[in-house]
Amino acid sequence: MENTKLDLDNYRSLLKEYLLTKNETALYQAEQFSKLSMQHNISPEEIIHVHIEALKELYPDLTQEVNDSLNFLLEAMISYGLAYQEFQTLREKQSELQSEISVAASMQQTLLSTVKPEIKGLDIGAISVPANQMSGDYYHFVTDKEDDTLGIAIADVIGKGIPAALAMSMIKYSMDSFPENQRNPSAILENLNRVVERNVDPSMFITMFYGLYNPGNETFSYASAGHEPGFYYHGDQDEFEEIEARGLVLGATDQATYRQFERKIKKNDCIILLTDGVTECRIGDRFIERDEILQVIKKYIQLPAQEAVEQVYKHFERLQEFQFRDDFTLIIIRKEV
Amino acid sequence: MDFKPCVNIRKEWDIVGARQLGREKAKEIGFGTVDQARIATAISELARNIYLYAGTGKICFEIVDDFEHKGLQIIAVDEGPGIRDISQVMEDGYTTSGGLGAGLPGVKRLMDHFDIISEVGEGTEIRASKWVR
Numbered sequence: 507m508e509n510t511k512l513d514l515d516n517y518r519s520l521l522k523e524y525l526l527t528k529n530e531t532a533l534y535q536a537e538q539f540s541k542l543s544m545q546h547n548i549s550p551e552e553i554i555h556v557h558i559e560a561l562k563e564l565y566p567d568l569t570q571e572v573n574d575s576l577n578f579l580l581e582a583m584i585s586y587g588l589a590y591q592e593f594q595t596l597r598e599k600q601s602e603l604q605s606e607i608s609v610a611a612s613m614q615q616t617l618l619s620t621v622k623p624e625i626k627g628l629d630i631g632a633i634s635v636p637a638n639q640m641s642g643d644y645y646h647f648v649t650d651k652e653d654d655t656l657g658i659a660i661a662d663v664i665g666k667g668i669p670a671a672l673a674m675s676m677i678k679y680s681m682d683s684f685p686e687n688q689r690n691p692s693a694i695l696e697n698l699n700r701v702v703e704r705n706v707d708p709s710m711f712i713t714m715f716y717g718l719y720n721p722g723n724e725t726f727s728y729a730s731a732g733h734e735p736g737f738y739y740h741g742d743q744d745e746f747e748e749i750e751a752r753g754l755v756l757g758a759t760d761q762a763t764y765r766q767f768e769r770k771i772k773k774n775d776c777i778i779l780l781t782d783g784v785t786e787c788r789i790g791d792r793f794i795e796r797d798e799i800l801q802v803i804k805k806y807i808q809l810p811a812q813e814a815v816e817q818v819y820k821h822f823e824r825l826q827e828f829q830f831r832d833d834f835t836l837i838i839i840r841k842e843v
Numbered sequence: 844m845d846f847k848p849c850v851n852i853r854k855e856w857d858i859v860g861a862r863q864l865g866r867e868k869a870k871e872i873g874f875g876t877v878d879q880a881r882i883a884t885a886i887s888e889l890a891r892n893i894y895l896y897a898g899t900g901k902i903c904f905e906i907v908d909d910f911e912h913k914g915l916q917i918i919a920v921d922e923g924p925g926i927r928d929i930s931q932v933m934e935d936g937y938t939t940s941g942g943l944g945a946g947l948p949g950v951k952r953l954m955d956h957f958d959i960i961s962e963v964g965e966g967t968e969i970r971a972s973k974w975v976r
């Protein structure tokens with residue numbers, strides 16, 4: 507009450523000054539007044555009311571028509587006032603949601619965090635950047651102290667945002683719960699497929715590539731559940747070869763089987779794994795070609811693996827004008843000896 | 844209890860009648876122009892809901908004057924289909940007029956006290972009061 511009275515006095519003197527001088531200063535002050543009123547959640551009909559009251563004090567002989575017409579205006583403004591209040595509430599809700607999402611995103615980062623292992627003879631680089639706050643991409647390294655093998659999982663939920671992120675957390679926990687000795691790529695995918703089929707909405711698909719490197723026989727075995735094909739880089743010829751491995755996406759049917767492939771890895775060769783956030787980069791309305799991606803990777807492949815993935819990321823970040831449309835994950839593993 | 848003045852809502856124009864009676868009561872009790880306009884808007888929303896969703900019903904007014912408050916209570920009663928999920932209806936943005944701030948959440952904002960009792964298949968009673976300051 508105290509405040510509105512103050513405001514009325516203030517408004518009256520501003521109005522009086524303007525009517526006398528018609529100068530810009532008073533109009534500027536009116537602007538300030540309007541901002542201040544918004545800050546105090548004063549709705550438009552109240553301002554009109556203040557205007558009517560001020561006018562009546564300045565001109566006690568105001569004609570009935572003018573008075574009535576101003577009351578008519580006041581009625582006409584009621585809905586604007588309501589819409590403004592609703593907008594305020596929704597804005598508060600929006601910022602609550604925003605901060606909830608930030609908390610969820612940082613929880614997700616902790617949950618999904620994976621340690622990039624130091625393995626003798628291998629140079630490993632990995633980068634994963636979400637398009638929005640929460641990521642639907644996931645990669646994970648699994649090491650085994652006894653036999654020095656390295657398991658690599660990379661997955662992508664078709665879809666983005668919070669639902670994708672929730673599905674990803676589920677994948678991570680299922681993988682953690684599989685028995686230690688089960689490290690066979692096709693068996694892992696078959697198990698995960700059943701988990702996804704049972705627990706995830708049928709409209710959501712997850713693609714995944716799982717690889718296991720055994721330094722004992724220098725062999726990389728792998729299987730894919732509909733995942734974006736990665737590349738094998740031949741160091742001696744400076745050439746790429748697509749890693750072929752077909753398989754159904756996870757969760758499509760509960761009986762899916764995944765064929766396992768194997769290949770020897772030579773010195774200076776690289777395994778490059780990625781998600782479609784990399785291959786579906788867009789320049790304007792055009793998707794880039796896989797060849798163009800390879801050209802970019804080639805440009806940086808001689809760098810240490812971590813620097814290489816970061817440089818490739820930066821390249822595409824700029825190309826896409828710093829606005830990725832999909833989560834971006836890229837892993838490069840080089841056999842050094 | 845006092846005799847309650849009521850307006851039956853059967854056709855769209857009855858909304859105007861309810862507003863008119865509500866405004867007269869509000870003036871009588873001593874509400875200022877801004878509050879009169881708000882009360883009239885709340886009546887419109889409630890009366891229009893009766894007209895749209897229940898077909899027929901009535902809007903009644905009760906003058907409140909006890910130790911605590913002095914003001915006006917609007918009582919909207921119908922024997923229509925009732926409201927199944929009241930919490931949902933009271934969420935901002937649920938109304939078909941979404942984004943315009945109107946609807947039942949708007950009525951709640953316009954008034955100082957608001958209450959709904961509704962049974963599916965039996966009807967709805969909404970009470971909304973405003974106090975003179």
Ligand SMILES: Nc1ncnc2c1ncn2[C@@H]1O[C@H](COP(=O)(O)OP(=O)(O)O)[C@@H](O)[C@H]1O
Nearest residue numbers: 892893896923925926932938939940946947967
């Ligand atoms: N008197 C009533 N009887 C039955 N249903 C009602 C009644 N009033 C409101 N509703 C239900 O509540 C919903 C929300 O009402 P309201 O907030 O006024 O928004 P709107 O009328 O724009 O949809 C309506 O769509 C209707 O389904």
Ligand SMILES: [Mg+2]
Nearest residue numbers: 888892946947
């Ligand atoms: Mg309505």
